[in-house]
Amino acid sequence: MTLEGASLSRLERAVCAVVGLATGGAGGVAVFVDGSNVGGVPLLIGVGALFGYLAVSGQRLSQVKVGNSEASFIGRILRDPTVSDEAKAEVAERLDEVPLPSGTQRAVNEILDARAAADAYRRQVIGAVERLAGAEITARATEDQPPRHWDLLLGSGDRIAVEITWRGRPQTPDQVTEMLQMTAAHSFEAYGLIITNQPVPGGARYEPQDELWLGVSWSSPADDVNLAAALQELLRASRAD
Known part of the structure; x- marks a missing residue:
């Protein structure tokens, strides 16, 4: 150099x-x-x-x-x-x-393109949550002030943490479940939702004692039904406490 x-x-x-x-x-x-x-x-x-x-x-x-x-x-x-x-x-x-060099430049461009795609996906998902549960949103991440490191917080009382995750390669349901376990282990929240662009057939869930964490796929409004079901289940569980 x-x-x-x-x-x-x-x-x-x-x-x-x-x-x-x-x-x-x-x-x-x-x-x-x-x-x-x-x-x-x-x-x-x-x-x-x-x-x-x-x-x-x-x-x-x-x-x-x-x-x-x-x-x-x-x-x-x-x-x-x-x-x-x-x-x-x-x-x-x-x-x-x-x-x-050209090879390294391609790798840099791929990473930057992936970051742009992730940012665009995050905006789309937030729009979907606003359509389905907008009144339940209590905090939103901003560039300067993320709400306890989550993209969104939902509900009253015990808050529901929402993390939006874009991935450029497929994930298995087991991998999404591992993400839920790791996220729950390092979180103060008892309820959470990971939304990913990759297919998660049947969704993913992790239920340690008195907690509920769900994983769901969303890539377009065609997936609103599954997202709405996950949001409703988490809201019911958090209010039951």
């Missing part, structure tokens, strides 16, 4: 420092997450180190020239199925204007 040209401003250095800490931090946290790929972790830390170097050296990001070895390094991150979509998007967004 070579660096040329103008120096970064103080603000730009600060941005690089934040990205470096975030990306490197993602790699550090991944060490403690079950199922993390041991090879993917140092890659994330390495990209964090790259941005940290830019912050310290003051070299302008647009002047970074990535060689074949660095491109391969970055490409491995963007294609590693065990690295979270959020971490991949963070890396891809910061490399959007950096000259890259």
Whole structure:
């Protein structure tokens, strides 16, 4: 990797420092997450180190020239199925204007396209929930103020957490159930709904003691019936308590 040209401003250095800490931090946290790929972790830390170097050296990001070895390094991150979509998007967004070899550029473009598709899907699903249970929405995520990290919170009393999840590859019902279990285990809410674009035949459910978590597929208004049924079941359960 070579660096040329103008120096970064103080603000730009600060941005690089934040990205470096975030990306490197993602790699550090991944060490403690079950199922993390041991090879993917140092890659994330390495990209964090790259941005940290830019912050310290003051070299302008647009002047970074990535060689074949660095491109391969970055490409491995963007294609590693065990690295979270959020971490991949963070890396891809910061490399959007950096000259890259064609293969790595395709990987960056794919990640950015996936992020755009996920954002569009999230808006569509929120519109569907508004049609079906708009009066029950008590909190919405915004860019600056997510409601306890959920896309939506529904109902009165015990709130129902709604997480909208876009995936670019199919998921089995068992995988969705595992998502429900993991989400429930790290949540203060007793009721929750994961809505995904991938088919979930028959839906998915997880019912630990005094809790109910459902998974349902939604891709168009044709799926409103299943989504409405899941919302109604969760609202009834939360009110019964």
